[in-house]
Amino acid sequence: MEAVAIHDVDATAEDELAFKKNDVLKILCMNEQYWYKAELNGKVGIVPSTSVEMRDYDWFFGPINREKAEEILLERKADGTYSQPDGAFLVRHDESSEGKFSVLVKLGESVQQFKVLSDNTGRYSIWGKKFNSLNQVLEHHRTTSASTTRTVLLKDMF
CATH class of the missing domain: 2.30.30.40 (SH3 Domains)
Incomplete structure (x- = not known):
């Protein structure tokens, strides 16, 4: 942040x-x-x-638990369709690691969580490539998959 x-x-x-x-x-x-x-x-x-x-970011939800984050991403409209597109994401404080973050991404009918890793030089990553800030990690994964097993591109929530 x-x-x-x-x-x-x-x-x-x-x-x-x-x-x-x-x-x-x-x-x-x-x-x-x-x-x-x-x-x-x-x-x-x-x-x-x-x-x-x-700095204010629409994607940052702070200290919410995983259950609440999933509820937000999987919310449905009155007609039963999902409110958020696949790739919609939010960032929250990681409950199990003090001072760390998790990125949760809507994929179909489920939510995938990615732990944001940080090294002793203060650089961040989800998979491999390291960046100077969480913001840079998120920007990178708007055009490069956040997953190694399927294409997961981050998109802003509506």
Whole structure:
């Protein structure tokens, strides 16, 4: 996830990250109410949550459970057809891995979940190819399959 700095912040402790107004920070973990773990220019540290504004994405649903995510993706219209097209996706916090994300994708009458992997350099992937941000992973999988066994291209929800 990405956030934009609202104002300048000077680091006052070794584990804090300094940044300037309008810097775009990669938010690595949002598990604490007042502090986020973030990265800027290869440096990782904590930042005050009140000093950044999260970029808003329609696909990000935050801390919902898998059951609720599947319910959203498999919702039906009054005529019985699905509200969302195949490939419609959402991102949620992974329930089993703190600070991690899962991508859930509607495929026919079911939903497939992909865990977003991250390495110790802060790069993300679903399968193999690594990117600097979750946003880049999602953009890549709009044109390249997210699955190794069938074609799964991500599409925005309606």
